[in-house]
Amino acid sequence: MTSRPTGPRTAVPLCALAMCGALLTACAGAGGAQGGSGAHSLNVLMVNNPQMADLQKLTAAHFTKETGIKVNFTVLPENDVRDKISQDFSSQAGQYDVATISNYETPIYAQNGWLAPLSGYARKDTAFQQNDILPALRESLTVSGKVYAEPFYGESSFLMYRKDVFAKKGLTMPAHPTWQQVAALAAEADGAEPGMKGICLRGLPGWGEVMAPLTTVVNTMGGTWFDKDWKAQVDSPAFTRATEFYVDLVRAHGEKGAPQSGFAECLNDVEQGKVAMWYDATSAAGSLEAGGSPVAGKMGYAPAPVDRTKSSGWLYTWAWGLQKASKNQDDAWKFISWASSKKYEELVGKQLGWSRVPAGKRASTYANPRYVAAASAFAGATADALKSADPGDPGVQPRPAPGIQFVGIPEFTDLGTQVSQQISAAIAGRTSVEQALRTSQALAEKVAARHADK
Structure with missing residues (x-):
């Protein structure tokens, strides 16, 4: 988002x-x-x-x-x-x-x-x-x-990376990367240029900020906010593994100031050559490839990284x-x-x-030769990501509500925001992932109880 x-x-x-x-x-x-x-x-x-x-x-x-x-x-x-x-x-x-x-x-x-x-x-x-x-x-x-x-x-969401930096370091982006491969590439790309970090991942609090990419990692690593019977799963082994992976990756090889970094900050970091990779919204590519962008023509685009699922991009x-x-x-x-x-x-x-062009909404956009030519670097990858996104079945188990990077219930605004504050604190080193998810589980259980009663 x-x-x-x-x-x-x-x-x-x-x-x-x-x-x-x-x-x-x-x-x-x-x-x-x-x-x-x-x-x-x-x-x-x-x-x-x-x-x-x-x-x-x-x-x-x-x-x-x-x-x-x-x-x-x-x-x-x-x-x-x-x-x-x-x-x-x-x-x-x-x-x-x-x-x-x-x-x-x-x-x-x-x-x-x-x-x-x-x-x-x-x-x-x-x-x-x-x-x-x-x-x-x-x-x-x-x-x-x-x-x-x-x-x-x-x-949707996909992985953006600096092709020239990868070439200089002798790195190859897999056609369908896993999160483990991305973590290894981030370690290799870290320091490839003076001041450059391996990857940008949102750490800014907000249900539409850090929780958006993190929830896609949770989905593909086998986790979910709630099971089909409205039992909260925020401190489950799968949710914990995904969160620890995300927090460890951004702390080890992520951007400076990660706890205050959202979409805007990561976009700025990529344009200024401060990071080698960025996992985020497909809509960012239009800015990266725009005339005057310092990285236009230097970017590559790969599908959202996966673990246990075939795809993991949001919608x-x-x-x-x-x-x-x-x-x-x-x-x-x-x-x-x-x-x-x-x-x-x-x-x-x-x-x-x-x-x-504000794309990703009309079929005719992807049949427009002028758009396709100008957006050739990312148009196909964006269209593929949108087609593969499945809000009704984004993980490995049935869900009680639709949504990929969010849970489609009114309470998620407050729940997601409160949990995001815990995750951001873990990225900042002010708390542990274990404590953050323990606190978050209690919040999720209150929401679950209201829906289970229905």
Whole structure:
């Protein structure tokens, strides 16, 4: 998950990065403090990922010019934006018309009556081509037969690595790497260039930060948060093995400042040549290969590392949700349909470069020769990862709720965040993995008890 999965991603930040091209105050854009201030004004709350920074740059000169609808953006880091969206949508305050939500929040928000369904709009707006949305994403944003969000971009996860560094060190990336192979490669690549570490892995607290990649490691190493009968498994041998592996790897060969590193920080480290590998959201590749990126053309892309499963990449989308309390729903659909359209992808390709297209959501994107040519380094790997992701069966045992890098229940926001704080503390050396998981198991058992009673 950028935040994502994302990832998911995921998802996740950018304002201080080169792709944003400005300070956070510039990223935050105009207003957003009050609900739509007129019939042709919208307030949009979104995560500060690179793709959203591009959208903000293009909106006034294209969408507003074409429609007369002014868009006031509020842009925040992933953890902050999740909190603000939850507060506004749960209270139905209507402060924001549209917000970036994921395939985790969408079913929960829809069931709570916080979202306006988009099916009617999509059905009438034939130019939008709803059936072009990739099936896995379309299904993840549909509840009881109604579409409740439209994807801005979709992502899975994969392993990114410096081909030139590997060549210099005589290292070979397997076609389908295991986590044990990745750990060995990280040790070999550590110090390959002055100040370079072997791998970047998120350590920043947040259910969509450190817990996203870690949970995929747990899945492939045989663990799960809950078994099919809602028994908590957070301190099980498999969950413990995976967590110890992750913490040991990032402590031994991971980036500096790992406990404070999320998607944005790892993206920055890769671009600045501080790490040789990075396991994270597929959506990151567009930034790495963009014109002006110091590592463009130097990166290789391999499937998400595995252990006991055939694949382990997550499935995540940052999507546009329309608050039910919004008084500007028709205008909001115009913005959503534009931002998620083929037309917008064409605009990004022509204005900013085809590698920066917010991809991973439409089948037509991968049939577009200009996109495929520009994104040849990662387009195929991304498409394969999205196809292999299975939210209903991501591990080695049945699950009581869907989700790969999250558990699809409302309580996971709080549970995942609290557990992530424990894991981040273990990465920082302030506690042991054993103690972190013992504390986390008690938290998971409280959640499990509520669901087992049902």
